[in-house]
Amino acid sequence: MLRKTVSSISCVALLAMYAPLSQAADEIKLGLSAPLSGSGAAWGMGAEWLCGKAAAEIAAAGGVKVKGRAYNFKCITYDNKYNAAEGAKVAQALITKDDVKFVAGSIGTAPVRALQSLTERKGVLIFTTAWGASIKGPKFPLTFTQMNTTLEISGPITAYVAKAHPIKTVALLNPNDATGQDTEKIARKAWVAAGVKVVSSDWYERGSSEFQPVAAKLGSLKPDAVDLCSTPSADAGLVFKEMAGMGWNGVKVIQVGTGADGLIATGGRTVEGVYMGAAISLDSPTATPRQRALDEGVRKATGESINAVQIGIYDAVYAIKAGIEKAQSIEPGDVAKVLPALKFESFYGDSGFGGKDTYGSPQQMLLPVIVTQLKDGKLVEVARLPSSELR
Secondary structure, three states, rough: OOOOOEEOOOHHHHHHHOOOOOOEOOOOEEEEEOOOOOOOOHHHHHHHHHHHHHHHHHHHHOOOOEEOEEEEEEEEEEOOOHHHHHHHHHHHHHHHHHOOOOEEEEEEEEHHHHHHHHHHHHHHHHEOOOOHHHHOOOOOOOEEEOOOHHHHHHEEEHHHHHHHHOOOEEEEEOOHHHHHHHHHHHHHHHHHHHEEEEEEEOOOEOOOOOOOHHHHHHHHHOEEEEEEOOOOOHHHHHHHHHHHOOOOEEEEEEEOOOOOOHHHHHHHHHEEEEOOOOOOOOOOOOOHHHHHHHHHHHHHHOOOOHHHHHHHHHHHHHHHHHHHHHHHOOHHHHHHHHHHHHEEEEEEEEEEEOOOOOOOOOOEOOEEEEEEEOOOOOOEEEEEOHHHOOO
């Protein structure tokens, strides 16, 4: 049975403050397809909380304004369990049962492919965190990506690490699914481009709890660096812990690692020094009160710090709002047409859409690549590389 949660922000008292008394509030449903169970559950729970938070902020500011009417967002989330079979069930529920016209977030390449096969045919606009280039381009005009993918992250982080350390060899590990397979191809190419030899590339089944065999295989190769690529934080901590127990102490990387809490919880002191490309550190003085407040909310909801996967859902809600108001229409096709040229305020600052040279059409949210590292048990930002299309 599908797990479903609903976050409705509309209320008569709030709307009376902003809308004419004779006009009732209208509602726009925002769907979420996200893991709410398993090793990726923190991603989904944080995404769910941030969708509701963005919807509440927009409602408090007067809603989404279209031709004199004010709309509020209602977030509907289903657990896709990070696999294609559940993703297909979620797609049917959101589109057929709930009649959702906008999907504010979809996590996991396999479940996103299942969702996209329906949304493009049914005229539903979707935002996704999925990293596969195969789901973007002119053939998919209603699909937009809401976070940096491996294609945006891999080159900058590998170049940074290769310059910071005299490494000559690297071993890769990924989950054996669509996300891992897409990530592996890009990560391998990036390491080679950085002048580092890839000595092995291995796989594990998502949901595994026994990592001693694969850790032993990686350690036996004595690589200068190990890149766990798209491995979730909790799993990555277990792998590095096993490798440390075998005496390996090289450079540790998780190209699209999203946070420190899950990593430290399972890996302890053995994850010291890990580099990540999709995690966020809000300990610096440059962090804004708004960013810190959102981080605190996600920590309460998930037990972990905010990460780029979750932030993508928050940003998508604001991008959808900006697109609807620019188009002055609640039709997904009209909104999709204006998004490529749209500028809006994201969690990170000014943003828009680009990536035409990479994907064939501007469907990629333009965001900085933030390289972080675990130092003395704390996540520290060591480099921030802005999108060249926003410079």
